[in-house]
Amino acid sequence: MQVALRPVHDSDLPVFFRQLNDPESLRMAAFTPVDPADRQSFDAHWRRLRASADVHARTVLLDGDVVGNAAVYGMPGEREVTYWVDRAYWGRGVATAALRALLSEVPERPLYARAAADNAGSLRVLDHCGFRETARVPQYAPARGEEIEEVVLRLEG
Template identity: 55%
Template structure:
């Protein structure tokens, strides 16, 4: 399978909306925002993200098909990675390959990532890319309507 990153295109946004509104994906991601539930907020969020020159934002392609997106954001010393892979593409190594390519685009270290403690796959992806668990905390997960344990990972 050919996995690559490319600059985001307007036509990618409907795919991202479909992915972010998938209830099963929300349960796995657990930390959701208003833009996961409301198309107006979604459009505002993406306009803001796309206009921020400090954000590295890429569309993830798997064999030429939009599989999700990945980004690096935040100020120096607090740079964080995030990625979303649509459920139809889970379990094929796409997230790991995309994250590995993404972190190669960012020279600033450390980089940070968070994952739900009960989501072994979302913890394993950054670990395969060299991140190590550096802490834990609790947060409210809107998708689950409960407090959950969150794992913090860092790439030094």
């Protein structure tokens, strides 16, 4: 299994859109767009990300196939990581390998991450990459239509 990152290509976007609209993935991610099926909003979001000098966005490849995306975004001192891996690849170390690769490309610290408190898989990935919990806060989760507990994590230098 070879996990690699590369810049996002236009041809990746339909794959990302399909992944974003998987019901189980949406529920687990929790903090998603209000209407993930809105393709125009999705495309506009990715245009903004790809045009921003403050965003380091990458496509996640597994043995050459597109299986997700990962990014660092935000203001200096408050930058966050985010990642999304196709559900078919959960539990196989892909997200951990992708996040480690992203962290090696973006050496600035601290970095932050957020995850639903019941998203054990994502919390495990973040723990394996050195993130440590700093807070738990109530937050509205659009994918669930309710307020849930969100874990805030920090990665030091």
